[in-house]
Amino acid sequence: MCISLLRALGSELGSDPEDEPRVVVPHDEDLKYRILYEVHDTPVGGHLVREKTYGSVSSMYLWHTLYKWVGTYVRTCETCQRTKSAPNVAAPLANLPVPTGCWQSISMDFVFGLPKDKADNTDIVVFANRLSKMAHVAAVPDTVDGEDTPSLF
Known part of the structure; x- marks a missing residue:
């Protein structure tokens, strides 16, 4: 009933009636911040x-x-302010050489704070082949450091 009403109202307002319905959030600041x-x-x-x-x-x-x-939320996000550079102070782009073979040039990244797996790991490391974009992912403990990283690959 509510979805058909929303679609009917949306149609009157000129939006596409096939759009997915959205939740209308009341004037509740705590709820908006949580979302x-x-x-x-x-x-x-x-x-x-x-x-x-x-x-x-x-x-x-x-x-x-x-x-x-x-x-306002993104601009005042403490994590973003600490980790992201100012938009007008970008360094010039540097082109990386194009790899000539698979796994000759590798990119890696860590993802932290995931739900625990069976071995109680909450982080993963991703190794990606820059030529084929093939990726290898491994779960790692939160104590992994730079010296441990090469042995993971």
Whole structure:
């Protein structure tokens, strides 16, 4: 009943009636902050920029001044302020040489704070072949450091 009503109202407002319905969030600041936290701050959210965070939130939720809320939340995010560089101070791009064979050039990254697996690991390391984009993923303990990393590959 509610979905058909939302679709009917959306149709009157000129939006596509086939769009997925969104949850209309009431004037509850705590609820809005919780939604933004879940979409922006969790490991899955990844502390993305305003536009990407807005896209994720607006696909599921709707409230008055949503874009402004997302912009303020992302701009005042402590983690983003500590880890992301200022937008006008970007270093010049450096082209990496194109690899000529598989596994001659490798990229790696860590993902932290995931749910525990059977061995109580909460982190993973990802090794990616730059030529074929094939990736190897390994669960690692949260005590892994730079000296341990080469042995993981």
